[in-house]
Amino acid sequence: MNFKKQIVMFIMGSLLFTSCSLKLKAGIIKHDSNNNKIEETINKVEYTNKNTEEHINKQEEKITEEEKEVFVGKVKEEFEELIGTLSQTTDEMKIKELLKDNFENCTSFKITNIYFATEEGEFYLVPEIEFAEGYDARERDWYSSTKSDGEGIASFVDAATGMEVASVYFAVNNGENIIGVLGVDIEQENAGQ
Numbered sequence: 284m285n286f287k288k289q290i291v292m293f294i295m296g297s298l299l300f301t302s303c304s305l306k307l308k309a310g311i312i313k314h315d316s317n318n319n320k321i322e323e324t325i326n327k328v329e330y331t332n333k334n335t336e337e338h339i340n341k342q343e344e345k346i347t348e349e350e351k352e353v354f355v356g357k358v359k360e361e362f363e364e365l366i367g368t369l370s371q372t373t374d375e376m377k378i379k380e381l382l383k384d385n386f387e388n389c390t391s392f393k394i395t396n397i398y399f400a401t402e403e404g405e406f407y408l409v410p411e412i413e414f415a416e417g418y419d420a421r422e423r424d425w426y427s428s429t430k431s432d433g434e435g436i437a438s439f440v441d442a443a444t445g446m447e448v449a450s451v452y453f454a455v456n457n458g459e460n461i462i463g464v465l466g467v468d469i470e471q472e473n474a475g476q
Contacts, residue, residue, distance in 0.1 A: 351436055354436070354449070354451075355434055355436050355451055357391070358392065358451045358467060358469070359434065359451075359453060361389065361391050361392065362385065362453070362465065362467060365381055365382075365385050365465065366453055366455055366465055368381055369381065369399060369455045369462065369463070369465060370455050370456055370457045370462050371457065375405070375407075378399060378407050379407055379409075382397050382398070382399060382407055382408075382409045383409050385397055386409040386410070392467075392469045392470075393469060393470040394467060394468065394469055395441055395444060395446065395448055395468045395469070395470060396408060396409065396410070396441075396466070396467075396468040397409050397465075397466070397467050397468070398420075398465070398466045399455070399463055399464070399465050399466070400420030400421065400426055400463050400464050400466070401462060401463035402421070402461055402462060402463055404419055404420075404421060405463075406418065406419075406420050412443075420464070425437060425450065425452055425464070425466065426452075426464050428452075429452040429453065429454050429464045430454055430461055430464065432454075433453070433454045434451070434452060434453050434454065435451070435452040436449060436450065436451050436452070437449075437450045437452075438450070438471065441468065446470050446471065447470070447471035448468045448469065448470060448471060449468070449469050449470075449471055450466055450467070450468050450469075451466070451467050451469065452464055452465065452466045452467075453465045453466075
């Protein structure tokens with residue numbers, strides 16, 4: 284069933300449950316000797332209405348594939364210079380400085396993290412945090428899929444902040460050679476802008 288049909292079905296179901304709920308509350312349905320069943324039915328209808336409304340709101344909030352492409356394009360435009368510079372340097376101090384400067388000076392998005400993982404297994408992250416011993420970004424899906432696709436986007440809840448985050452990834456190449464992958468985590472509220 285396509286998305287529009289699902290929305291129509293949810294709305295119709297919601298209206299039906301709302302109608303039943305109102306009839307129950309207004310006493311149009313005859314009162315029987317079992318008040319608990321009526322109260323239980325009213326509670327179920329109200330619960331279903333609430334869940335249906337929440338589901339419809341979540342569906343409306345999801346961004347379309349086209350909107351994702353536009354968003355990724357805006358992020359890439361913002362970090363185009365950084366991507367180019369990362370493709371030309373292997374100096375650890377320079378990489379850390381570039382990431383820190385972009386993290387601190389980005390005004391287009393609310394960045395929660397910016398990171399660069401290299402083909403040699405180096406991983407630079409701003410702000411810096413400790414990773415479990417043996418962490419290798421090259422073994423992560425986001426790294427391998429970005430290497431093959433050139434860019435990518437994913438959403439998740441940041442464990443440190445509890446915020447919904449859109450992660451945008453870009454392959455960093457020097458000619459035809461992959462140097463690594465740049466990742467930028469952006470608070471989700473910015474994803475639709």
